[in-house]
Amino acid sequence: MPFAKRTDHLRPEGAYQVLARAQELEAKGHDIIHLEIGEPDFDTPANVCLAGIRAIAGGQTRYNPPVGLSSLREIIADQAGKKRGIRITPKQVVVSPGAKPNLFFPTLALVNPGDEVVYPNPGFPTYEAMIGIAGGIPVPVPLVESNSFSFDLKTFDRLVNERTRLIVLNSPSNPTGGVIPLADLEHIAETAQRHDCWVLSDEIYSHMAFDGLAVPSIASLPGMAERTIIVDGFSKTYAMTGWRLGFGIMPEPLAERMGLLLTHSVGCTAHFTQIAGVEALTGPQEQAALMVAEYQRRRDLTVDGLNRLPKIHCLKPQGAFYAFPNIKKTNKSSQEVANLMLYGGVAVLPGSAFGRYGEGYLRVVFANSVENIKRALERMEKVLNKSL
Numbered sequence: 407m408p409f410a411k412r413t414d415h416l417r418p419e420g421a422y423q424v425l426a427r428a429q430e431l432e433a434k435g436h437d438i439i440h441l442e443i444g445e446p447d448f449d450t451p452a453n454v455c456l457a458g459i460r461a462i463a464g465g466q467t468r469y470n471p472p473v474g475l476s477s478l479r480e481i482i483a484d485q486a487g488k489k490r491g492i493r494i495t496p497k498q499v500v501v502s503p504g505a506k507p508n509l510f511f512p513t514l515a516l517v518n519p520g521d522e523v524v525y526p527n528p529g530f531p532t533y534e535a536m537i538g539i540a541g542g543i544p545v546p547v548p549l550v551e552s553n554s555f556s557f558d559l560k561t562f563d564r565l566v567n568e569r570t571r572l573i574v575l576n577s578p579s580n581p582t583g584g585v586i587p588l589a590d591l592e593h594i595a596e597t598a599q600r601h602d603c604w605v606l607s608d609e610i611y612s613h614m615a616f617d618g619l620a621v622p623s624i625a626s627l628p629g630m631a632e633r634t635i636i637v638d639g640f641s642k643t644y645a646m647t648g649w650r651l652g653f654g655i656m657p658e659p660l661a662e663r664m665g666l667l668l669t670h671s672v673g674c675t676a677h678f679t680q681i682a683g684v685e686a687l688t689g690p691q692e693q694a695a696l697m698v699a700e701y702q703r704r705r706d707l708t709v710d711g712l713n714r715l716p717k718i719h720c721l722k723p724q725g726a727f728y729a730f731p732n733i734k735k736t737n738k739s740s741q742e743v744a745n746l747m748l749y750g751g752v753a754v755l756p757g758s759a760f761g762r763y764g765e766g767y768l769r770v771v772f773a774n775s776v777e778n779i780k781r782a783l784e785r786m787e788k789v790l791n792k793s794l
């Protein structure tokens with residue numbers, strides 16, 4: 407059956423592929439520790455669940471505005487504006503089922519076929535998928551370990567030009583946990599202004615930074631709010647991956663165009679999910695803070711453990727829940743090492759699942775219990791001692 411060419415470039419997400427293979431092995435009796443899926447292992451806070459349940463029982467189960475409930479948009483505008491030191495109006499806020507539609511639809515609205523889009527590599531695989539669907543030309547920019555997994559700015563400067571329509575940023579990053587420092591953001595902002603580009607700033611992990619670090623946003627820089635789409639959501643911060651709730655913040659005319667795209671695709675975001683979102687943002691924040699503190703403890707355990715393994719070294723991620731150890735000294739590909747680990751009882755992703763500049767690394771998710779992380783590190787050590 408011939409499919410439309412615009413979908414030919416789509417590939418499954420590596421995490422789901424490795425999960426499926428891990429589950430096959432489990433069905434055959436293997437014991438696998440899952441460090442492959444980027445999802446909080448905590449439950450959604452009880453107050454948030456209760457708000458959602460009450461909303462369903464109260465009949466808040468119907469269509470609602472495509473761009474979201476005004477009550478939720480007001481709260482998001484207020485909190486997101488304060489966090490970034492800029493003025494944001496509720497009309498600039500577009501609520502969506504998960505953050506992903508706020509990656510896809512602005513790309514569709516802004517990128518014409520043949521326009522170039524610059525994006526991080528290794529990076530979240532959805533970026534490449536959405537650029538291809540829009541007919542854009544994907545231009546990957548390497549994230550480099552020597553710059554704490556921020557862009558290689560020399561390569562960035564070489565790749566951005568008058569054909570560049572959109573620059574995608576992700577800080578803290580999936581898969582590296584790296585945070586783009588303010589000086590790099592200033593450089594990127596100046597370049598975006600010079601070439602008149604839009605910036606899609608995926609800040610979904612910006613509430614999950616360690617050691618008290620405040621993650622800077624490019625939207626806070628002078629002249630940038632009018633050309634930036636901030637993408638954020640509830641999946642990670644409030645452990646709400648399955649609720650499907652995210653949002654984008656952008657100039658009003660683009661938000662209006664987003665309303666049309668949402669109208670004709672998903673229709674709207676579930677009403678009761680948005681009520682749960684209001685509770686998440688306005689209710690007690692202790693649990694969200696506790697989760698971050700716990701991730702930090704697990705990060706330290708994971709990174710210290712990885713750095714004790716033979717032929718591996720690992721930078722300390724500054725945010726999110728991913729470690730991105732360098733395995734180049736093993737002289738094996740990241741796919742080979744990930745396979746060996748899987749058969750040794752630990753599911754991790756090869757860095758190559760995030761693009762070609764991810765080769766030579768693994769992505770290790772530390773959103774798992776301390777006990778499991780310790781057992782996983784022991785297993786990884788055994789695998790490396792046996793196979794190197």
Ligand code: PLP
Binds near residue numbers: 506579608639641
């Ligand atoms: N952006 C990044 C960098 C992610 O890692 C993810 C999820 O893994 C998303 C966006 C999508 O978030 P959501 O599940 O809310 O659509």
